[in-house]
Amino acid sequence: MSLALAERPQIDALSSIRTYVQSELPPLVDAIDKGQIYPADFMRGLGAQGAFNGHADISKPDLNRSIDAMAEVSEVCGASGFMAWCQAALVWYIANTDNDVLKSKLLAKTASAQILGGTGLSNPMKSFFGIEKMKLKGKRVEGGYVVNGSLPWVSNLGPDHYFGTICDLDGGQTMMFVANCADPALKLLDCDAFLAMDGTGTYGLQFKDVFIPDALVLAHDAAPFVKKIRAGFILLQAGMATGIIRDCINLMQRTKSQLGHVNSYLTAQQPEDFAAILDTLDTEVRTLAATPYEESQSYWRRVVTVRLEAGDATMAAAHATMLHTGARGYMMSHRAQRRMREAYFVGIVTPATKQLRKMLAEMPA
């Protein structure tokens, strides 16, 4: 009884997020998918509903609350679910820094989405696991660092946004910082059209002697900081997978009355199969997300494994949805094809399927 009462505010918060998402997002989805709009106002409204503050207090970080909110968004629109992850990741970095100046400047405002932003960690994450070289180089100067280089894609950005990223320093060390898109030395370049995700405020970033003051440094030594935030970074992505899979299950269920007599031959690709897979994933994510600072190798292996399984399940569910919906789902006006395009993003966004497999293959037993 007392537990139920204690949980009530959280349940109410999620149901108000659901109400907000279901009333505000559907009319925007088509334009977001076509890259005609970047939904800044929707994202700010989402923040005002508490979608990004679950994990902002690191004395009791509630990643599951943020994952649940992201799943609500992704169930309607994968691109918006991805933007929610970008924002949530930025909040997670700032929440975990020891830099109190940075925290007091940006934590409350990013957690409430008054300030929007994202994360440019794909290249550093790939670099840490020996896949590619670091693209940003920093040099220590009086009161901060000067950073040069470029990143091919960072999302949920605009002229007044912020994002977290990492640069190499001389001597093999790395430094993690928040960059301010309003800095004239930092250029946001338009990207060519994508398969999906065009309305996500995704830009190429060019750093030309960008001064990063100490006030924007997340960690002078990025390596231990990344170790601290990496499980949360990955587990938060589960919200994208959960939401897309849930909608795929809905879409498959809906074909039953007309096409059940033939769709039943799609063995092991039934909505009930995906509901069972989702249930297992959800249980594992919830368990792991409850202790994001756990340091054991077995914990890290489970985090990487569940992320891989979530990506695989999202792509498999979207694939099955295409087969269940048939010609209907093949029409551009039907959302099955959008879910399929969005699902592939879960498999390629860092850490991508191939990186996760490499990480698992190289992990000590």
Ligand SMILES: Cc1cc2nc3c(=O)[nH]c(=O)nc-3n(C[C@H](O)[C@H](O)[C@H](O)COP(=O)(O)OP(=O)(O)OC[C@H]3O[C@@H](n4cnc5c(N)ncnc54)[C@H](O)[C@@H]3O)c2cc1C
């Ligand atoms: C729509 C979209 C949004 C993204 N948003 C973010 C984000 O917010 N933050 C972030 O850090 N990463 C972002 N990424 C990158 C993403 O996380 C992955 O790194 C990317 O999808 C490739 O991962 P991969 O492991 O498959 O690498 P691969 O595709 O195997 O290799 C990627 C590398 O190849 C090079 N490359 C390949 N094609 C191009 C190209 N057309 N232009 C320039 N370089 C190229 C680059 O060096 C790049 O790092 C985004 C990607 C996409 C498609």
